[in-house]
Amino acid sequence: MEATRMTVTVRVNGREYTRAVEPRLLLVHFLRDELGLTGTHIGCDTSQCGACTVLLNGEAVKSCTVLAVQADGAEVTTIEGLGDLSHLHPVQEGFWEKHGLQCGFCTPGVIMTAAGMLAQNPNPTEEEIREGLEGVICRCTGYQNIVRAVQYAAEKMKGAGAETEVAAAGADASAGGDA
Amino acid sequence: MIPSAFAYERVQTVEQAVRALQANPGAKLLAGGHSLIPLMKMRLATPTRLVDISGIRELRGVWKKDDRLVIGALTTHREIATDRVVRTHLPALAEAASRVGDLQVRNRGTIGGNLAHADPSSDLPAVALAFDAVFDVLGPEGMQTVPIDGYFLGPLVTALPENSVITAVSLKLPPSGTRSTYVKYPHPASGYAVVGVAAAARVEPDGVIDFVRVAVTGAGDVPYRAQAVEDALLGQHVSDDLIREAAAHAADDGSISGDLFASEAYRRHLCSVYVERALRKVLSRG
Numbered sequence: 001m002e003a004t005r006m007t008v009t010v011r012v013n014g015r016e017y018t019r020a021v022e023p024r025l026l027l028v029h030f031l032r033d034e035l036g037l038t039g040t041h042i043g044c045d046t047s048q049c050g051a052c053t054v055l056l057n058g059e060a061v062k063s064c065t066v067l068a069v070q071a072d073g074a075e076v077t078t079i080e081g082l083g084d085l086s087h088l089h090p091v092q093e094g095f096w097e098k099h100g101l102q103c104g105f106c107t108p109g110v111i112m113t114a115a116g117m118l119a120q121n122p123n124p125t126e127e128e129i130r131e132g133l134e135g136v137i138c139r140c141t142g143y144q145n146i147v148r149a150v151q152y153a154a155e156k157m158k159g160a161g162a163e164t165e166v167a168a169a170g171a172d173a174s175a176g177g178d179a
Numbered sequence: 180m181i182p183s184a185f186a187y188e189r190v191q192t193v194e195q196a197v198r199a200l201q202a203n204p205g206a207k208l209l210a211g212g213h214s215l216i217p218l219m220k221m222r223l224a225t226p227t228r229l230v231d232i233s234g235i236r237e238l239r240g241v242w243k244k245d246d247r248l249v250i251g252a253l254t255t256h257r258e259i260a261t262d263r264v265v266r267t268h269l270p271a272l273a274e275a276a277s278r279v280g281d282l283q284v285r286n287r288g289t290i291g292g293n294l295a296h297a298d299p300s301s302d303l304p305a306v307a308l309a310f311d312a313v314f315d316v317l318g319p320e321g322m323q324t325v326p327i328d329g330y331f332l333g334p335l336v337t338a339l340p341e342n343s344v345i346t347a348v349s350l351k352l353p354p355s356g357t358r359s360t361y362v363k364y365p366h367p368a369s370g371y372a373v374v375g376v377a378a379a380a381r382v383e384p385d386g387v388i389d390f391v392r393v394a395v396t397g398a399g400d401v402p403y404r405a406q407a408v409e410d411a412l413l414g415q416h417v418s419d420d421l422i423r424e425a426a427a428h429a430a431d432d433g434s435i436s437g438d439l440f441a442s443e444a445y446r447r448h449l450c451s452v453y454v455e456r457a458l459r460k461v462l463s464r465g
Contacts, residue, residue, distance in 0.1 A: 004186060023187035023229065024219075045180050047217055048369075050283060059286040065216050066287070069187045070209075070231065117282060120257075134370070135281025 008072040012037065013081025023069050028052045030068035031078060039079040039108050043137070050136030053109040053116070054078050060116025062135070079108035082115060090153040090160070091115050100149030102140035110136045114150045124154060182219035186228040192235060193317045193344050199230040200342040201319055206230050208344060210253055211287040213280070214296040238291070238346055241265055247313075247349040248272075252291025256280070259290060268352055269310065271359035271377050275302040278363055280370060291345040297401075298371070299334045304402035305377035306361060308394035310350035318343030331401035354390050357381040358461040362453055363397075366440060372397030373441055374449040376429075378457035386416045388462070393454060398446045399433035407431035408454055417462050426455035 005020040012035060019034050031037045031054065043051030045064050052063040055077040083089035091114045094100060101107040110133065117124065117132040124132065129150045130143075138146060186203075190196045200206050205227030209215060218224040232238065238253040241262045248269055250259065259265055260277035279285055279293070279302050293303050294314070306312075312327040318340045330338050339345070353359065359379035363372045374397045381390040391412045396402040407428035415421050429450035437443035 006187060022184065024182045024184055026181075045220070047213065047284065050281070053283055060283045061287055062283045064220075065213055067187070067212070067216065067229075070212065070233070113282060116286070132282045135283045 006069055006072075008068055010068070010071045010074060010076055012076045013078060019068075021068050023067060025068045026064055027054070027056075027066040027068050027071050027076070028063035030071070031063060031076070034068075037078050037080050041105060041108055043106065043109070048137065049106070049109070050113055051106050051109040053112040053136065055112060055116055058116070058119060060113045077112070077115075079111060082111065089115060090156040091118070091150065093156065094149035094152035095146075098145050098148040098152050100142065100146045102138075102142050106136060106138045106140075110138065110146055114146075114153065118150070118154055118157060122154065122157060124150070126151070129154075180220040182216070183222060183225045185219075185226055187231065188228065189231045189234055193232070193238070193346055196230050196232050196235070196344045197317055197319060197342060199228070200344075203228045203230075208232055208292075208295070210289045210292040211255065212292075213284050213288040214292060214298065232344065243268070243352075244349070246352050248352055249347050249349040250290055251347050252345045253289045254291075256285035256288050256290070256293075257282075260285065269306075269350060269359065271309065271361045271379060272303075272306045272350065275306045275361040275363075275375070275377065278302050278361065278365070278375075290348055294348060295337065295339060295345055297331055297335050297337045299331075299399065299401055300366070300369075300371035300373070300375075300397045301402075302361065302363060302372055302375050302396060304331065305372075305375050305394040305396035307348065307350065308402055308404050309359070309377040309379055309392040310353065313349050314339070314345050315347040315349070316340065316343045316345055322346075334400060353379050353392070354381055357390055359392075360457055360460045362457045362460070364449055364453060374398045374446065374453045376450075376453045376457040378454070378461050380412070380458070380461040382417055382462060388412050388415055388417060393429075393457070395429065395433060395450055395454070398430065398435050398450050400436060401434070403433045405429055405432050405450075405454060408458075412458075422455060422458045422462060426451045426458060429454035 009018045031040050041051040043049035047062050047065045054063045083092050091111050113136050207226035209229040209231045238251045240251045256276040256279045266273045307327050314325040361377045363375040366373050377394045379392040383389050391409050393405040393408045408425045411425035430447040435446050
């Protein structure tokens with residue numbers, strides 16, 4: 001069938017972008033190909049690896065499994081908008097301090113997942129952090145240091161006050177414990 | 180992977196959604212999209228139009244109504260897993276929702292989408308069966324209810340009427356004092372349930388089981404109520420032997436089959452092991 005383009009307006013990292021896109025365009029391709037924001041990576045392309053994770057209206061989502069048209073009118077944060085070299089986000093700082101990456105390919109998705117997790121649950125236990133990172137895959141097997149990096153960020157954000165209070169509105173469920 | 184081309188429209192009301200489905204035979208509903216979009220990317224599904232219902236506000240939320248817990252169809256797994264009412268009144272549902280996929284998937288996936296998709300390895304169907312779920316459905320003929328009994332016709336096939344929209348799912352609250360749980364052996368790669376068991380039971384002060392529900396997902400061609408297990412337990416005195424003997428019937432009511440990951444015999448074995456674990460959680464005293 002013929003693809004009719006649709007106009008979408010998405011606020012990405014605080015800046016509004018309007019583009020005419022095919023409905024089948026995935027959000028990850030919109031970010032990378034239309035906006036040139038290549039910090040968001042494509043790993044498996046099958047909703048498993050989490051390398052493409054971004055924040056959609058503040059929640060961590062896999063952008064390979066969201067259509068750009070679904071994000072029309074929404075707010076998206078990618079790794080480029082989380083922090084910058086002079087003001088690293090606490091999760092980014094944690095990855096730096098705790099050696100949370102090796103090759104770095106999965107890192108943007110892991111950081112965005114962790115940022116989304118901490119917004120929903122600012123005081124996670126180690127088990128909750130590991131459970132929260134279930135949807136990201138690091139093939140360097142750097143998980144130990146990734147967990148430490150997230151713990152570092154949680155501690156750091158606790159000290160930050162105001163930011164933590166906003167996030168506390170959505171305390172998360174404790175991890176399911178079986179098997 | 181790129182889905183085949185389709186048209187896209189957002190609707191603001193359930194009535195608009197029903198009309199859009201009627202007007203476009205190749206159309207499909209889009210809620211969270213976390214079952215549908217992966218299928219479309221693999222071109223296992225090629226709808227010609229997506230009707231996005233995710234903006235219909237009244238389809239979100241959880242509330243108690245008489246002896247039922249009503250959950251709006253668009254309520255996400257995360258919202259269910261963290262909802263106070265659910266965690267207080269139906270902990271098995273909160274546990275199952277917290278085990279669906281992963282954090283990102285739970286942020287997007289919805290209970291209505293999950294049960295409409297009817298993946299036989301999905302977690303929520305076990306809970307829906309254990310607590311007599313009823314679907315509120317709007318179709319061309321108006322509102323109707325669809326019971327969970329007989330709902331799962333086959334893998335990905337349900338008894339939902341054509342061109343209809345699930346607006347809510349309600350679960351019957353068990354008698355007070357009932358304990359419930361959901362346990363699961365997840366596939367190590369996909370996280371889907373190789374076997375998942377929802378169980379609920381109440382034990383009278385004299386040790387007699389006066390309420391019990393057991394349902395199994397993952398193991399069979401469709402999720403099922405483990406009636407034989409329930410029959411073996413109801414009215415009996417709780418004991419270790421009783422639990423073990425009842426759990427031996429865990430696969431009796433299912434149509435169990437094997438695949439590359441787990442043979443039929445292994446799946447039957449897992450059914451008993453996980454039903455036994457679930458029963459020990461809800462029947463242990465103290």
